[in-house]
Amino acid sequence: MIEGYRYVRTPAGDVVSSRNRVAWLRARLWGVTATDARRLVTTSGRVSKQRRRLLEAKLTGWEGPRLPQFEHGIRREAVIAAWVHQRFGIAPSSLLCAGRDPRHLATPDGIGEHSIAEIKTSVEDLDGAARTYADQLQWQLHVTGCDRVLFVVEHRDTLRRDFRWVERDEERIELLRTHANAFLNELDRARALLVAAGDRPVDRRELRDLDLSGPPENAQARSMGAAAG
Template sequence: MGFVELPYTGEEEWLRQRRSVVTATDVAKIKTGSDKAFASLWREKRTPSTFRGNRFTQHGKDREPVIAAMLTEDYPWLRPNRSLLISDDDARFGATPDMVSDDGLVLGEIKTRKVSDDKDEWLSWADVCADQTGKKYACQVAWQLFVTGAERCVFAVEHWSDEDGWADLRPLRVFDVERDEVLIAELRDVAERFLEFTPPELVQGDQSDFEAMAVARALAEEESAIALLRAELREHEKARAALQADLLDAVGTQSRSVDYGGFVVEVSPGRRSRSFDRKALAADYPELESKYTIEKDGQPTVKVRGAD
């Protein structure tokens, strides 16, 4: 099994090509997502996304070529890749690994991951697979290996923390990942089910049901108002955090209470917190974590969106 390469000719064309196949990002989303993931992805495939990135995705874009150059020093046969690779066994399946070896048998995948402290770093591939975000990456790697027919993947992750607006980079960690045929089979089944998926048929509501129409309109207005308030709140929280940092620079971090003519500034020392590390439990005692994990039926939800 091999692949057909669709050369990269630009971002818009690449995105259009991706919408025509099931990609590594797609299978990871529906494999690790909720029951709503199928419907969400179904809509994404038909409506181009308006998301153009944020500072975290931009950080990843900026670091990827740097990390690729670092990998090339130890793996000189790996080459950066931007082309969409299509399975020659099934043209419905595609992937865009970050790097591909000259013979196509080894892939390279690069991730950047923000962490709060050292204990959050992934030290092994088992750590990756035990983490909720890492599970998505494991699915992506497995799908890339399936689509291309490659034998293994060089997975590189660079952890970083946000220190006063600049990135504190941690040492690059590299894991050698082999094909997981069990996971590949699960992902192919998920992909096949997605390709057969059709969302609930959109039916025309009873235009005389004025009560339902009025409630739906009121709900839509409330959801719109909440979205605006949340956006405004995020801006205020960013401004507050910046002002708090400026004030600590001015008055120091020692515990104190100071009256500045009507404004009382109270400085409290940071407190050590304690939390339960479920990720570590799952990695060290997976059977115990599984034994005490319970599932509950969710409550029905309703939302109102504009008609397509």
């Protein structure tokens, strides 16, 4: 564990890691992760159609199906991470990091003294994958405070490996932050609705009535201790 980063901890004080999948998934339900960030907003800066499904996933804890390509990525990640460590000195990591706002979360695949790494397996080339995961990379930089991230892509079929350094884009980070905070406000409202309902079943239409049309001006997320464990 490298000093200088903020890590999410369990109530017992242990750092949350994806190796403890139950604790990791539970902690992620209370915040916006790098994977979430790219589902909130389109390239043009508009609210994504995936945002509603993300809200429901946060409320239910539903992970979605484990696709074969996902399993392939898990198998290859350790091999690629070892290569990254040897070549660039960025150590493999499975730790859940938090930003200055404890509900802004990310789990980089590698953490170094001054930079992080993200690993993907894909059928896209490096340029295509960089476009697909651009917001995920920027959110990781936002959470960790780093100036650049090493983005490594291994082709799923040929195992060809390419990489590039991606620098911070402050304007895009601010857009993602605003959308994320608006989403967290809606998530809090939805959870309050469920708590108020008690044992009464909540009609899905009640959740659909929540306004997810876009981030309000100066949207601010309420800090919740649960985000840190």
